[in-house]
Amino acid sequence: MTAPVARAYDRRMSAAEPPPPLHKRxxxxxxxxxxxxxxxxFTLLARLRLPGEAEPDEWAAVQLYRWDGLTTLALSTALALYSGWLLARRPLxxxxALLLASVLATTPLGVAAIPMALFLGPxxxxxxxxxxxxxxxxxxxxxxxxxxxxAYLAVRVLYGWTVGTSAELAVTLVAxxxxxxxxxxxxxxxxxxxxSAEHADRAVTAERLRIAREMHDTVAHSIGIIALQAGAAARVATTRPEAALTAMRAVENEGRETLAGLRRMLVALRAADQGTGGSARTALPAGLSDVDRLAVTTTAAGVRVEVTRLxxxxxxxPDVDLSAFRIVQESVTNVVRHADTHACRVTLDYRDDELALEITDEGRGRGSATDTGFGLAGMRERVALLHGEFTAAPRPGGGFRVAARLPVPAAVR
Incomplete structure (x- = not known):
């Protein structure tokens, strides 16, 4: 999963980034x-009398205009251009080559230090x-x-020539x-x-956690239904073969639906891994519209689910719809696995600014409050991500109650 998520993240970042500025191109x-x-x-212009000047800023040495001076300037320029071509592959x-070009270009000028302008390239x-x-x-x-x-100053000192120490210190400071x-x-x-790497890692981790929650919600519910139906079939296998056959067919159908859901998820993950589009988010299209199907399946397994919409x-x-369904699904799964009851109630209250959920049962509630699994923690996390409120506790008169309030964004309202 890491590769497709990272590539999708890179594609989103590439599409959102503007083209780099000129100095980077x-x-x-x-x-x-x-x-x-x-x-x-600039060095050559400073040794010419420009319009408006009585004399040049710097007097050129005589060798600057001779063949040897011009040859040295041409050689230093060739070295500088070669160093620019070589810089990306072999910087040192x-x-x-560039430093040697600066020294060569300084030689015919007859100056006591390497000029600042000739050290711009280095x-x-x-x-x-x-x-x-x-x-x-x-x-x-x-x-x-x-x-x-x-070294340039040291050579001039050894030969007894004048040195421009202050000018060379200025060049050193700028370098x-x-x-x-x-x-x-x-x-x-x-x-x-x-x-950026940490951001990509967080995106991958969040995707893994989301997929793990989806798989947990789907598989846990299906396994609970299968276990209930298989137990019922085992109890009536000898006395009521027809009922046992019906229960086993229900087990078969539930298993096939679970495998189909997992297969859709794997297909979506492979499509994302191959860069052909698709996402794990589209692998499990679930929402409150599936609550009735969930109630029918669970009722057929032996636990009647009454759905009330207000x-x-x-x-x-989509995020509110999916989270609400997963909360209902996980709560019903807990009833099937732990409540030891034959009925539960699901209430969906569509209010102006929020959706209120309530799942109650009158069973013993064994394991619900102290369950070491991740069902209640996952539901609480879903609600927290949507800035809602979540409660899950035994009822005073017996049974268990799960309630959640999920705010609906004002734009949607």
């Missing part, structure tokens, strides 16, 4: 490549690695990025922030997946 490698191109463009090698890659990969991989990626920045944002997104996704009979919501 574009792959991480594409965002990394776009960030690199944007950073490269892709980050290595920052975006850091975010996606932290958001989609395990914590260990994300930590290694952060160490690689910070190690590259530190750490990008990594933290990715880690936070990863934790939020894991939490959401855990909640108020205006009307169509009730």
């Amino acid at each position: 574009v792959p991480p490698g594409a965002w990394t490549a776009l960030a690199w191109c944007a950073g490269e463009l 090698p892709a980050l290595v 920052m975006v890659a850091l975010y996606f690695i932290a958001a989609t990969r395990p914590r260990r991989t994300a930590t290694v990626a952060l160490a690689m990025a910070l190690g590259t920045l530190a 750490v922030i990008a990594w933290l944002l990715g880690t936070s997104a990863h934790q939020a996704r894991v939490h959401a997946e855990r909640l 108020g205006e009979t009307r169509q009730l919501p």
